[in-house]
Amino acid sequence: MANQKELCLSGKGLTKIFGLGGRKTVAVDHVDFDFYKGEVVSIVGESGSGKTTLAKMLLGLISTTEGEIYFLGEKRDIRTHRKKKEYWKNIQAIFQDPFSSYNIFNKIDTVLLDCIHMRGGSRLPRAKKIEMMTEACSFVNLKFEELTNKYPFELSGGQMQRLMIARIFLLKPKILLADEPTSMIDASSRATILDYLMKLRNETGMTTIFITHDIGLAYYVSDSVYIMERGRFVESGTADEVILYPREAYTKRLINDVPKIYEEWDLSTV
Amino acid sequence: MKQIIQQIFRSGKFIVGFSIFTTILLVVIVYPLLIPDPPLNIIGQGTFFEPGIYVSVFDSISSPQYTLNLDEAAAKRIASKLGEEDRLAIKEWLIASGIPEGEIEIENTEKLLDQWFENYDPAKNIPGMTNAKRNYFIRLNKAITGLLSDEGMSITVKNAETGVLEEKGTIVPSAYVNVNEVPNVRVLPLGTDNFGRDVLTELVAATRVSLQIGFVAGIIATLIGLTLGLLSGYVGGVVDDVIMFITNLFIVIPSFVLLILISFSIGQDQRGAFTIAMVIGFTSWVWTARAVRSQVISLRNRDHVNLSKLSGHSVVHIILTDILPYIASYVVMALILQISSGILAEAGLSILGLGPRTTEVPTLGLMMNWAMIYQAHILGKWWAYFPVIITIALITFSMNLMNTGLDQVFNPALRD
Ligand SMILES: Nc1ncnc2c1ncn2[C@@H]1O[C@H](COP(=O)(O)OP(=O)(O)OP(=O)(O)O)[C@@H](O)[C@H]1O
Ligand SMILES: [Mg+2]
Numbered sequence: 240m241a242n243q244k245e246l247c248l249s250g251k252g253l254t255k256i257f258g259l260g261g262r263k264t265v266a267v268d269h270v271d272f273d274f275y276k277g278e279v280v281s282i283v284g285e286s287g288s289g290k291t292t293l294a295k296m297l298l299g300l301i302s303t304t305e306g307e308i309y310f311l312g313e314k315r316d317i318r319t320h321r322k323k324k325e326y327w328k329n330i331q332a333i334f335q336d337p338f339s340s341y342n343i344f345n346k347i348d349t350v351l352l353d354c355i356h357m358r359g360g361s362r363l364p365r366a367k368k369i370e371m372m373t374e375a376c377s378f379v380n381l382k383f384e385e386l387t388n389k390y391p392f393e394l395s396g397g398q399m400q401r402l403m404i405a406r407i408f409l410l411k412p413k414i415l416l417a418d419e420p421t422s423m424i425d426a427s428s429r430a431t432i433l434d435y436l437m438k439l440r441n442e443t444g445m446t447t448i449f450i451t452h453d454i455g456l457a458y459y460v461s462d463s464v465y466i467m468e469r470g471r472f473v474e475s476g477t478a479d480e481v482i483l484y485p486r487e488a489y490t491k492r493l494i495n496d497v498p499k500i501y502e503e504w505d506l507s508t509v
Numbered sequence: 510m511k512q513i514i515q516q517i518f519r520s521g522k523f524i525v526g527f528s529i530f531t532t533i534l535l536v537v538i539v540y541p542l543l544i545p546d547p548p549l550n551i552i553g554q555g556t557f558f559e560p561g562i563y564v565s566v567f568d569s570i571s572s573p574q575y576t577l578n579l580d581e582a583a584a585k586r587i588a589s590k591l592g593e594e595d596r597l598a599i600k601e602w603l604i605a606s607g608i609p610e611g612e613i614e615i616e617n618t619e620k621l622l623d624q625w626f627e628n629y630d631p632a633k634n635i636p637g638m639t640n641a642k643r644n645y646f647i648r649l650n651k652a653i654t655g656l657l658s659d660e661g662m663s664i665t666v667k668n669a670e671t672g673v674l675e676e677k678g679t680i681v682p683s684a685y686v687n688v689n690e691v692p693n694v695r696v697l698p699l700g701t702d703n704f705g706r707d708v709l710t711e712l713v714a715a716t717r718v719s720l721q722i723g724f725v726a727g728i729i730a731t732l733i734g735l736t737l738g739l740l741s742g743y744v745g746g747v748v749d750d751v752i753m754f755i756t757n758l759f760i761v762i763p764s765f766v767l768l769i770l771i772s773f774s775i776g777q778d779q780r781g782a783f784t785i786a787m788v789i790g791f792t793s794w795v796w797t798a799r800a801v802r803s804q805v806i807s808l809r810n811r812d813h814v815n816l817s818k819l820s821g822h823s824v825v826h827i828i829l830t831d832i833l834p835y836i837a838s839y840v841v842m843a844l845i846l847q848i849s850s851g852i853l854a855e856a857g858l859s860i861l862g863l864g865p866r867t868t869e870v871p872t873l874g875l876m877m878n879w880a881m882i883y884q885a886h887i888l889g890k891w892w893a894y895f896p897v898i899i900t901i902a903l904i905t906f907s908m909n910l911m912n913t914g915l916d917q918v919f920n921p922a923l924r925d
Contacts, residue, residue, distance in 0.1 A: 300815050324821040331819060334812040342813045344834040353820040 246312050247446045248297065248330075248414060249273040253306035255292050255470075266292040268470035269306065274414075279440060279447045281457035281478070283493060284467030290450045291335065293467070294418050297448070298332055299323060328357065331412040333420045333436075337399035341391035347402065348387050351375060354409035375405040379435045397428030404435050414446045422452070433460070454490075455497040458482045466490050513838075516918045523914025529907035533716065533900070540713045548714030548871055552695075553705030556883065557890040560700040560708075565693035570664060572686040582682065587656050588618040595649055599625050602646065605635035622653065659683075700892040702876070703883035708892055715871035716900055719852050722786040722865075722872065723904075726851030729790025731844045734797025739828055741798070742805025752798070759795040767792045768854060772863040782865040782872060789854045797843045804836045838919040842912050849908040856901055873901050 255267040266289040274280050284290050295301045297308065299317045308315045310326070317323045334340045341350065351372045355361075360368065369383070376383040379401035391399060400420055407415055417436060421429040437460060440447045451457055457464050457478065464481040466474040466489065474487045485491050517523055596615040603613055606628040614620055631647055661681035665674040688694055699708035741752035759767070771788050772780065808814060809832070817831045852873065858864045859874025860881065867875055880886065880894035 295815070298815075298819065300818060320823065323818075327819050327821055332815075334815065336812060340812045340816050342817065342831050342834075345830070350816075350820075353817075353822070357821045 245276040246309070247274050247276040247278075248448075249309045250297075251307045251309070253293070253296060253308065254304045255289070255296055255301070256304045257292075265470050267296065270467075270470075270472045272465060272472065272475070274446060274448060276413075276446055277444050278463060279449060279461045281449045281451060281461035281464045282467055283451055283454050283457045283464060285452060285493070288467045289470040290452075290467055291418055294332065294416050294448070294450055298330060298416060299326055324357075327412075328410075329412055330414040330416065331407055331410050332416040332418065333400070333403045333407065335419045336423045337396050337403065338423070340403065341399065343391055345390075346387070347389050347391060347394070348372065350402065350406060351409060354406050357410060371409065372405075375408045376402075378408050378439070379404050381405065395428075396424040397432065400424055400428075400432050401435060404432070404439060408439055411443055412445060414448065415440070416448045416450070418450045419452065452493075453497065454482060454493045466493065513918065517915060520914035520917055522910050522917065526907040526910025526912075526914060529903055530911065533904060533907070534720075537713055537717045537720065540710075541717075544710060546707065546710050548711045549706060549869075550710075551705045552707055553701035555705060556701075556703045557885065557888065557893060558697060558701040558705070560698055560892050561696075562688075563695045563697060564688060564691055568691045568693050569686045570680070572690045574680075574684045574686060576681075576683050577685045578683055583657055584619055584622075586682070587622065587653060590652070590656060591618060596621065598645065598649065602635065603628055606633075625650075625653070699896055700890075702893045703879055703885065708896065711871050711876065712873075712896055712900060715873045715876050715897070716904075718782050718865075718870045719855060719873040719901075720848075720904070722782055722789070722855045723848040723852035725783065725786035726789035726793065726854070727844050727848035729787060730794040730847045730851070731797055731840060732794075733791070734794035734843070735801055735840055737794070737798040738801025739805055739832065742802040743809050743824070743828055743832060745806075745809075749802075753802075756795055756798050759792070760799075764792040764795065765854065765857065768858060769861065769863060772858055777866055780864070780866050782870055785855060785858065785865045786851070789851050789858075793847060793850065793854065797840075797847065800843065801836060801840070804839060805832055808832050808835055838915065842915050842919075845908050845912050845915075849905045852901065852904055873897055 250270060250272050252269045252271065253267060254265070254269050257264040257266055268289075270293065282290050282293065292301070296303050299315070310329070315326065317326050341347075352368065354375075355363065355368055355371055360371070363371075373383040376386065381398065381401055386394075386402070394402070403420070420436065421432050424432065433456075436447075439445075449457065449460055454464075461478050463476065464478050465472050466481060466487065468487075468489045474481055474485065474490050481490065482494065485494060599621060600613050600615050603624055604610055608624060608628065613624065629646070629650055631650065634643070659682060661679045661684070663679045664677045666677050667673070668675055697707055697709070699712065702708050702711065737752050737756070741749040741756075768788060771792065772785065775784065775788070814827060814831050817827050822830075855864060855872055856874035856877060859872060859878045862878060864874045864878065865872060867879075876897045877894060880890075880897070883893075885891075885893035
């Protein structure tokens with residue numbers, strides 16, 4: 240896929256320890272990685288393996304205990320609010336739980352307006368803003384006119400997550416971190432969400448880091464795969480390498496846990 | 510927002526609490542408009558006049574007189590004049606005269622008097638009767654007959670020049686005045702206190718001042734607690750450590766003790782009601798700060814806050830739009846609690862004699878303090894303290910009810 244591989248985001252010895260002394264949890268334990276521009280990377284691991292913690296470190300939402308993050312080849316510097324804001328123009332996220340991703344006191348337009356403002360569009364005429372929001376909504380097959388003046392709780396989980404994609408559509412970041420975007424919504428809307436996500440990534444070519452516990456899904460969408468077990472990357476490589484020829488017992492177990500939805504793989508041989 | 514308010518007003522507990530509280534507020538506002546007397550005016554010469562309607566005797570005499578012939582009048586007059594002691598003495602005489610004890614009812618004035626007239630004989634001696642007792646019986650008999658007579662009294666006025674008493678008129682037992690025609694009638698629904706002040710007027714003024722103290726103290730405590738709680742909860746790190754250190758200091762020293770120490774060191778004449786309110790506010794923010802902090806800590810890692818950060822919002826913006834609305838209901842409830850505990854704190858301080866200085870305004874606590882110093886509770890002058898207790902109880906009760914009501918709306922798990 241990425242022939243002329245250009246580094247986008249990488250980490251060296253990245254570690255996160257929660258708590259102090261006897262009660263400390265090593266959530267992420269010295270992980271190294273290189274994510275290349277335009278790639279779709281999957282991070283696969285069980286619940287509690289530290290995927291969300293890693294994502295939050297990458298996003299700069301929590302501090303790192305140890306290790307460095309490099310963005311576009313340079314050491315990431317987000318020590319001031321201004322630098323953070325600049326960084327967040329480049330890296331965005333869709334969170335695991337759409338129901339807790341929204342401020343319940345704000346109308347839905349606020350979320351989209353914030354994106355326009357973040358992209359420097361605060362001074363645009365109101366009509367232009369509405370046009371942009373309408374376009375973003377129709378990208379994920381939502382009707383903006385029906386959403387204005389609504390509050391988040393008036394939407395379904397699927398609609399909320401689609402709106403999150405519309406948000407990314409407006410922000411056009413270089414990197415998108417999608418943290419299990421479909422795990423909290425009903426099975427029937429999952430495929431749609433994934434479709435919109437992939438459509439957006441194909442149109443914008445943004446680097447997409449896809450976090451999931453479903454290794455089948457990872458195989459389906461990604462170029463390279465990182466397998467995470469208790470805070471460590473135990474195996475990584477292209478999707479084919481890792482999933483068709485897994486080396487680690489943990490990876491094999493993850494593969495075996497997946498019901499055989501993808502008939503063409505013959506997993507019984509593994 | 511509108512929905513929340515509708516829900517609040519559907520909560521029975523809130524409505525009851527709110528009605529009681531607004532009634533108190535209304536009385537406090539309307540009463541001074543109707544009766545604009547200064548609340549600390551001393552009107553009664555003497556202490557603890559009983560609740561009742563006070564009619565000017567002087568004005569009654571010069572008011573138009575009407576004759577009403579009422580059968581019961583004389584009996585009622587005697588009944589009210591005949592004390593417990595007199596009745597027991599009559600009983601003693603009757604028993605000595607051979608009337609069985611079972612037939613004597615000392616509360617039934619009419620029957621008692623009938624028996625008295627039948628059996629009393631000034632010439633008769635009952636065994637073991639002292640001379641003094643004998644004279645007492647004679648006086649008692651005279652008094653009773655006097656009250657029953659139709660003679661009336663004469664009103665005399667001293668002539669300014671000669672000094673001679675001139676008769677102006679007579680008042681017969683069947684003479685009445687119409688209270689409406691007496692120019693000076695004062696209703697004292699709760700009597701007067703130890704100083705001779707109208708307790709009701711004083712109580713209304715005291716309630717107003719106490720509510721003000723509660724509001725000022727509550728708002729100060731809530732503002733301090735909220736600000737510190739938000740800062741230490743959201744910013745964390747060193748800020749959190751410093752704030753928590755101060756907070757823990759305040760927790761180690763019980764706030765009421767601190768309150769006593771500060772009030773004491775301020776000195777009696779520096780302590781106005783407002784100063785007391787501020788002192789109460791400054792010593793009672795601790796629990797609000799801690800509670801807000803823990804709420805903020807659980808909120809600051811929520812995804813909606815993360816999303817707001819990713820949207821480039823400043824810390825202030827996030828605190829105001831993504832944190833504050835989520836804890837607003839909680840803060841309102843804390844405020845209500847702080848107000849009612851501020852009122853209680855003032856009462857506690859004043860009872861100890863550390864309340865606002867006593868010369869300017871009454872407060873509920875000061876009224877309790879006065880009633881206690883003048884032993885109203887021992888003397889049985891209930892009107893001097895009981896209405897105060899009821900008022901304090903009603904205010905706290907209504908505020909706590911509102912709080913429970915709000916809690917049920919905001920925490921659906923508590924709904925019944
Ligand atoms: N704020 C925190 N404080 C303390 N421990 C934490 C915190 N956040 C996460 N952890 C711990 O870190 C470990 C990794 O958690 P994390 O949320 O990253 O897992 P995850 O892989 O995203 O799991 P899931 O698939 O359930 O989302 C867990 O043991 C968790 O208990
Ligand atoms: Mg997670």
